[in-house]
Structure formats: C-alpha cells, structure tokens
Amino acid sequence: MTTFIQVLDPYLPLSEDAAALVVLLIALLLFLVLTIRGRLRAQVTLRPIPAYERLEELASQAAESDRPIHVALGTGQLGTESTPEMVMGLTVLDYVARRASVCDQPIMATTGDAATFTAAQGIVRSAARDAGIEPEQDERAVVFYGPEPYAYAAGAADLESDCEPVALAMFGRWGAEGLWLSEAAGDADTPKVGGAAQPEAAALLQASLDDCVSGEELFAAGAYLHRRNHVGSLLAQDALRVVVALAIIVGAVFASV
C-alpha cells in the first residue's frame, strides 16, 4: 500500500542540506521577529531555573567574602561541535567576572581548551577595564590545564584546594571528568552549581551538583543572568520546538497513512 508521503515524495526533493537550510531560515525568521518583539515588550516572564538563581546569590556572596567563584569551563573546544556550550560557559564567566570586578574581587577560571583560554582572559581583562580598575596581572585568574579531560579535572581540583573558592560553577562541555571534578574539588560544604548539554554528562552532574542545568537549559544562561537581549532567542527556541514537534507528528501520520 502506498503511503501518503510516498505519493508526495516526487514533489519534495529535499536533500539533507536543503532541509537544514529550511530549518535555519525558519530559525532566523523566528529569532528576528521575537527578538524585536522581546525588546519592545517591558518584561518577559521566564520560568525559574534554580541553578541560575543560586549563581546570582553566590556572586553576591563572593563579593562579600573576598574569595572567588571558580568558573570551570570544561574541555570542549571552540571551533568544534562543542562551540555553543563553550560560548555559554564564557557567558557565565562574563557575568561572574563583571560582578567580581565591580567590587574589585578576585576571579578564578579554568579551561582545557587553548582558544577558550584566550577568550576567557579577554573577558576577565575587559570586565576589569569596564569596572575602571587595572586588569589583574595574576596569571592564575585564568588557568589552562590542557585538553586531556582527566588531567584538566585533576588540575582544576588541585587549584580549588589551593585557592579555596567560595563556590564551584561548572558551565561548558563536560564528560565523565565533570563528575571527577565536582566530587574531588573543594569540601562537602562548598556550593556547586553547573550543568551540561549532553545527556550522559548531565546525568552524572545531576547526582553530584547542588543545582544543575541539563540539556537546553545551559543555552539559557545569558537570558537568565545579564544578557536580556537573549530572551528573544529563548522565545524563538520554544516556538521552533513546537514547529518541529508538529512536523514530527504530521510526518509520522503521513508515513503511516
């Protein structure tokens, strides 16, 4: 029996690239419309994500305690498929660095990727300059531990015991070494927040961190922290999710009928 989608197939010569282009164009359109609409509206209410609320509290706590928050960015690499996760890690570092610089407090970040390391250094120095203070020359503000995951985790855990930060914030690309770092770093009372986009790493971190984001919640960091211009893309993301879900249902029906 010929299904409906087999009848349509000669009229829909969509290759994978063409389908990707269609999705991208829809995403661009939704992004532009909803970002402009988000800027015109006074307030958009987002559902609470405990990890970001806790991070805001910890940033205030760090400002009062003269101890840094350790922002661990993981071992993902800028320029590969983990770039979006690393960009969100840098967004979190930017937020923490700006809050710390306003109060002239220390900053501490670690990464296993060289390109992320240079970007993180730039963010830390920009935050200090924008706050009107001399950029910190201490090379331990941002530390590079190499791309090998366990070596990075061991080095970052060692730095934790050395500098005794007020909290650990793990945002970026993580694998099994994320569990290693969250368990080995600091003491049992050190608050630990963070998350990963990949399900395997998110499952490990969910059991280990006090507050965890998983999956697409990682990409909402900017909108929840200090980048209100990201709210439009969150709304567009929700809208495109509905479109994709409907397309899956319609496609499944057409392939069955």
Add this chain to the structure above:
Amino acid sequence: MRKYLAVGVAVLCGIVALVDFFVTSPVIDRWGAIISEGALILGTFALIVGVVNLLGTHLKRAAQGGQDKGLSLVLIVALLGMAVLGVVAPRSGGLDWLFDYVYVPLQATLGALLAFFAVTAVYRTFRMQNLEAAILLVSSLLVILVQLPFVGTFSPYLVKLRTWLMAVPVTAGVRGILLGVALGTIFTSVRVLLSVDRPYTSD
C-alpha cells in the same frame, strides 16, 4: 573602532563558512578553506599561549615553595621532557613507551576512580529523600536488574522488558533532550552569527 572591526570580521567569516556549507563554488570553497585553515593556525598559537600559562603557573608555585612544590616540578619536567622528545625524536620508541606505560595507565587510574565518585554522588542523592531521589532509585534498580546477563533465566518477560525500556522510554527521553540541545545550538550559533552575542569583545 576595534570593537566594530572584530564584529565585522567575525560576522563575515561566519557568513562565508555558512555559505560554503550550502553552496558549491570554487571561489566560496577557496575562501572557506582559508578561514578554516586560519582558524586551525590561530588555535595552534593559542595552544602555545596556554602551555606558557601552565608553565608560568607551576614555575611560580615551585619558586614559592610549599607542600605542592614537588608536584609542580614533576609537571614541568614531564611537560618539557615530552615536548623535547616529540620534537627531537618523534618516531623513537621512547615516546611510544612513555605513552603506553605512563600516560595510558595514569588515564586508566583516574578513570577507575569514577566508579567510587559515582557511588558517593548517588548515595548523597538518595539521602535527600525527595521525589527525584525516589525516581532515581527505582529506575536505577530496574535498569540494573534487567541488564544482568542471566535475567532471562528468571523470566523471558524480563528480557522483553529490558528491550522495551531501552527502545522506548530511554530513547524517547534522550531524543527529547537532544532535540532541545540541537535547538539551543542553532540559536546560540544564530546569536553569534548576527553579533547579538559577542564573546570575542567586551560586550
């Protein structure tokens, strides 16, 4: 001015790379290859900067003394030793020996510790005694039981349950998460491409 130059270069390179993905043209392909190779070269120089930072951190710690001075010295000697051996004698048996008998066992040792960390993390979660911990406990026990190799001797339905669990709820859940991740990836990339998100500048 510098900010606008950085934004302009980033957006232009992003658009060329994106067009190169969809369009087959000798001109676009050539510029796409130049951008990709340029990024690779810049990444290599960034790696040198990172290694210098790592050496500087541990040289400072070794010079200051303290209880971890010895570990910093070991790192410096190992890093420089591997680098020199890799440059001077890249095809020698020494480099292979160091990888096979030092690097790989150390990696396996650190990986072996994960089992204990996983147990302690899950134990702490169970102690919280909330709904999520209860769901984690029940689902973990169920998956462990049905994954046992001799489960078929108890009942053939357990084998079917195992197959159904992996094929339906687990796959559905993972696909849902991955769909969200894919959408988040698309929109993060769109933000960077349209310079709404500029991690390479101070804004």
